[in-house]
Amino acid sequence: MAPGAVGDPLAAIPFAHGGPVGRGRLRVRPEDFVVEEVLRFAPEGRGEHVYLQVEKVDADTAWVAQRLARAAGMGAARVAWAGLKDRRAVARQWFSVHLPRALPVDWERHAEGRFRVLAETRHRRALRRGGLAGNRFRLVVRELSADPRALAARLGRIAEAGVPNLFGPQRFGQGGSNLEAAAVWFGGGPAPTGRFRRGMVLSAARAHLFNRVAAARIADGSWARLLPGEAVALAGSRSVFAAPQADEALARRCRRGDLHPSGPLWGAGPSLACGACAALEAAVLAPWAAWCRGLEAAGLAHERRALRVLPQGLRWRLEGDALVLRFALPSGAYATALVRELLACPQDACG
Structure with missing residues (x-):
């Protein structure tokens, strides 16, 4: 892509391992892309900031933050998160809310069925960018078309050598x-x-x-x-x-x-x-x-x-015409970068 031109931002980027070994579809359903944040630290259980582990489904991070702020009766600026998460996914994500007084809050009052709170604790400081050690992923690639032997060989190469x-x-x-x-x-x-x-x-x-x-x-x-x-x-x-x-x-x-x-x-x-x-x-x-x-x-x-x-704990299995992948990546790394070196997926499904 030349300056001023817009197209597929990844189209001209070469592959590190010789190109995809097959095709498939990712994110056919939100539950096909599950990501869970891993904090770099353990919340202390006390302090001015409420930490919430939220499971959101097909919802933007900023949208969830706005609903949490509305539930607490405060401005969105008092809600923080460590990183944006994909909308078309099931994402287990941490938020912090600056709430010095210990007031009961119905956090899911404005959730519209698109998120739920899994855990609530407190910490002295707000959640910041860089507060994550990494993310754990479970991906399902459907309508898979690939030779199982080539698939296994490429996954072994990715586990050993990593991906860009x-x-x-x-x-x-x-x-x-x-x-x-x-x-x-x-x-x-x-x-x-x-x-x-x-x-x-x-x-x-x-x-x-x-x-x-x-x-x-x-x-x-x-x-x-x-x-x-x-x-x-x-x-x-x-x-x-x-x-x-x-x-x-x-x-x-x-x-x-x-x-x-x-x-x-x-x-x-x-x-x-x-x-x-x-x-x-x-x-x-x-x-x-x-x-x-x-x-x-x-x-x-x-x-x-x-x-x-380098993905950690890379595991995979075939379920009919679907491939199930599990792995962990450090904070800031994209699961789609790994999938790109394995399979070709339609852009609207892999994005």
Whole structure:
């Protein structure tokens, strides 16, 4: 996708393992995509913030937050969450509500049958972005058409080598609408109205630039190995360090999955990448200079994201013409990035 053009944001990104081994349909029903958040910490059971584990079905995260705020008789700004979750899914998600006084609240009063509260506790601080260790998934791919032996071989390869840590199509809005808005904004047009909408557009633009760099590194085979000048991401944490020379010790740790190469989440400030790594990123993002400037002007700081993700506990079974997958991913990784390396799914069902 060229600057200013909108299409399938993932269409031009190559595959790491040779392309899908079959076809299927994901999200035929909301219960075909089950995701459960895993908190990075245990709530203390006391404090000013009520923590609610909510199971939502075919409902937006922001919509649920608004209904929780309405139930408590307060503004939506006092409700927080750690990350957005897919609408067409069954999502078990944590919310926090700033409610210092211990008042009884009927949290499901405005649920309209689309969510229920599974657990309620308290904590001293509000839930923040980065508060998740990861997510557990159970996916059902229906109308499966694939050779079982090829399917098993590819799943084994994915379990061993991981997949590119791409941002999924959910990040870009229906039909790439968030990228469309970014192209208008960074092309000199009006900024999106509303803080939430503006944040979604900025997030999508940033994700798209990351995916451009990831595509280049998939193409040259370096998505899972370190380049000279790599900004190295430590597995299981948000820590990144510069490696001007990727020596054999670092290469071994990368092969073991202890650390990963990274790509840019564009914003203002210096990048930890240098040398060959920085040169590759500069070449890939040169046509997107207006987008880079726009992200910097919006006040975002330069960050890094791992280019590879290794699924944990990957299990699968066949049930007739359906494939059932179970696995866990670190926070921020997309289940659809794993499915993309396995099966071709219609965009409207995989999005």
